[in-house]
Amino acid sequence: MANHGIEHVEEFWYRGKITRRRWLGLSAAAAGALGSGLLVPAPWRDAFGQAKPYKIGTLQPLSGTAAAGGKTALVGVQMAVDRINKSGGVNGRPIELIVADYESKPDVGRRKAEKLVLEDKIDAHAGGYLSNVCLACMPVYEEHKLVNMITVCLDTTITTSRCSRYTFRPFDFAPSQAVAIAPHMVNKIGNEVAHRVRGLCLGPINA
Numbered sequence: 329m330a331n332h333g334i335e336h337v338e339e340f341w342y343r344g345k346i347t348r349r350r351w352l353g354l355s356a357a358a359a360g361a362l363g364s365g366l367l368v369p370a371p372w373r374d375a376f377g378q379a380k381p382y383k384i385g386t387l388q389p390l391s392g393t394a395a396a397g398g399k400t401a402l403v404g405v406q407m408a409v410d411r412i413n414k415s416g417g418v419n420g421r422p423i424e425l426i427v428a429d430y431e432s433k434p435d436v437g438r439r440k441a442e443k444l445v446l447e448d449k450i451d452a453h454a455g456g457y458l459s460n461v462c463l464a465c466m467p468v469y470e471e472h473k474l475v476n477m478i479t480v481c482l483d484t485t486i487t488t489s490r491c492s493r494y495t496f497r498p499f500d501f502a503p504s505q506a507v508a509i510a511p512h513m514v515n516k517i518g519n520e521v522a523h524r525v526r527g528l529c530l531g532p533i534n535a
Contacts, residue, residue: 379417381424384409385444386455387465392432398457401480402427405454426450430461437461441468452477459483469494 386405389398409425417423426448430437437458444450445468452475456462462481469476469492476495478486482502486495500508 379421381422382418382452383424383426383448383450385426385428385441385448385450385453387428387430387437387440387444387453387461388455389432389457389461390427390429394432394458397480398429398432401455401457405479432458432461434458434461434464438464438468441465445469445472445474450474455479456481459486462486463490466490466492466495 386402388402388405389395390402406425409423412418413422426444428440428444430440441453444453453469454477456465456478457480459481460483462478463483463486466476466486474494476492478495478497481497482505484501484503487497487501
């Protein structure tokens with residue numbers, strides 16, 4: 329990654345490479361800016377518009393079997409970028425979102441990840457959705473030492489046996505979600521579902 333040459337952000341972005349802790353701190357600062365709800369003064373907005381943007385890539389399945397979920401996930405990423413930019417960006421620099429469709433295929437995902445890194449020169453990646461594609465792309469970000477924030481993928485190995493210092497997931501994974509919801513499904517929903525299924529299979533019972 330190229331060095332952007334701006335001294336006041338060098339602590340966070342040194343030659344385009346940042347640590348997970350620094351990225352989290354940067355995210356917290358951005359979240360604080362979002363929460364303030366203050367309008368940006370006009371002169372500062374002009375300077376903001378001329379600042380070199382941070383390029384954030386997002387790989388999503390916009391076609392193929394997972395297209396419906398990927399399009400929804402992209403809406404969330406775009407909303408986050410819009411809110412950050414409206415609040416002054418990150419350290420006075422806007423975020424430019426670069427979107428790529430991996431067609432719900434791991435091999436396409438890896439190829440698109442390499443393009444984002446080598447040709448589009450992204451500073452970081454945020455996205456995913458399908459776990460097999462997330463796992464296929466992780467080595468690309470590892471090789472080029474780019475922060476990869478997963479936004480949907482739930483596979484346990486992403487943060488266990490195949491963990492990478494450049495990839496993180498700011499939410500729980502599939503087993504923990506299953507443990508949390510299972511009692512409610514069994515105790516509150518299970519009986520009702522079973523009753524309805526029985527009715528569909530056996531038909532109405534005459535008294």
